[in-house]
Amino acid sequence: MSTARTDTATDTGLRDAVVIPHYNDLPRLERCLLALRENDLTGTEIVVVDNNSPVSLGDMQQAFPEVRFVVEAQKGAAHARNRGVAETIAPRLFFIDADCVPASDWLKVGRQIADRADLIGGRVDVFDETPPPRNGAEAFEAVFAFNFRRYIEVQGFSGAGNLLTRRDVFDAIGGFINGVSEDREWTMRAVAHGYSLIYEDGFRVSHPSRQDWAALRAKWRRTTQEAYQLHGTSAAGRLRWALRGLAMPASAVVHTPKVISSDKLTSTGEVLRAISTLFRLRCQRMVWMLRQAIGGTI
Incomplete structure (x- = not known):
């Protein structure tokens, strides 16, 4: 060494x-x-x-x-x-x-x-x-x-x-x-x-780019764990974290136009797959964040 x-x-x-x-x-x-x-x-x-x-x-x-x-x-x-x-x-x-x-x-x-x-x-x-x-x-x-x-x-x-x-x-x-x-x-x-x-x-x-769902999920699982520690684990912090978690599906709706208008996607199929992954990931993050908010692990 x-x-x-x-x-x-x-x-x-x-x-x-x-x-x-x-x-x-x-x-x-x-x-x-x-x-x-x-x-x-x-x-x-x-x-x-x-x-x-x-x-x-x-x-x-x-x-x-x-x-x-x-x-x-x-x-x-x-x-x-x-x-x-x-x-x-x-x-x-x-x-x-x-x-x-x-x-x-x-x-x-x-x-x-x-x-x-x-x-x-x-x-x-x-x-x-x-x-x-x-x-x-x-x-x-x-x-x-x-x-x-x-x-x-x-x-x-x-x-x-x-x-x-x-x-x-x-x-x-x-x-x-x-x-x-x-x-x-x-x-x-x-x-x-x-x-x-x-x-x-x-x-x-x-x-x-992450090549599949497993790699993308692992990235965001780690990111969610780290972000929870940064935002505090007090009772008030957990309540705010739960509210943010509940908003995750709505955020997917908000961000869907960004996918549709992106010039980085080259086909309708890519657009649809990106939207599907967006909703799947935001719902997964909601589940993780609610578990954290009640003191569980992800």
């Missing part, structure tokens, strides 16, 4: 650190690292923090000698990201997930916009890993997944799959917290401390 770095960015000429949490997904990690190679890596340190995967990273280390691989035994992306920051020395921090694909100018654009805010989230495009036509999960994700502009400009947080910040910001507010929606909590905590957060559309990565 690697140890933390003790030299300074000034000594090494490093200005940027890319932190990539990873667990048991070598093909997508390889794709991410190959895309990073298309970027200008001058003054950049890339650190992959593996969450103790059951597969060997030996071949990956040989294929990417420019990348530092470390192991974080504590499970969770929060622990992995914190370890990655601790392992690096650069003043500027780029966060990306192992299943994301950075644009060829991702680092260049990040450097150009870095002074515009303390935290910057970017665009996340969705692509399919399977041939057309899209199934319900893929069609749903094409319309609804990863709207970072809305996350940042309306809801006041950013995901960490495409996030740029500085080490002094990270040091000032502390690391990510495991067990909650760690990127949402961390960016909202930074904003609460007075740091600025903006969206930049030219700062781009892409992410594969």
Whole structure:
């Protein structure tokens, strides 16, 4: 296992650190690292923090000698990201997930916009890993997944799959917290401390769509668990959570026109499958949220 770095960015000429949490997904990690190679890596340190995967990273280390691989035994992306920051020395921090694909100018654009805010989230495009036509999960994700502009400009947080910040910001507010929606909590905590957060559309990565209902359900089950912890578990908090849960089917009705008008779906069949998945998922979330509100588990 690697140890933390003790030299300074000034000594090494490093200005940027890319932190990539990873667990048991070598093909997508390889794709991410190959895309990073298309970027200008001058003054950049890339650190992959593996969450103790059951597969060997030996071949990956040989294929990417420019990348530092470390192991974080504590499970969770929060622990992995914190370890990655601790392992690096650069003043500027780029966060990306192992299943994301950075644009060829991702680092260049990040450097150009870095002074515009303390935290910057970017665009996340969705692509399919399977041939057309899209199934319900893929069609749903094409319309609804990863709207970072809305996350940042309306809801006041950013995901960490495409996030740029500085080490002094990270040091000032502390690391990510495991067990909650760690990127949402961390960016909202930074904003609460007075740091600025903006969206930049030219700062781009892409992410594969979930390929089936099981993968989509697992994503939203995890998200629902994390969101419940963030919204509080007091009696009043549970009541508000129950009311939000009961509103889930109505929200599917409200969002149906967005599916119908989307230019991301290429056929009537995709539109119908996306609408079906929208209602199925919102009803599932209602059941989960009501269980949580009465003290149960999902």
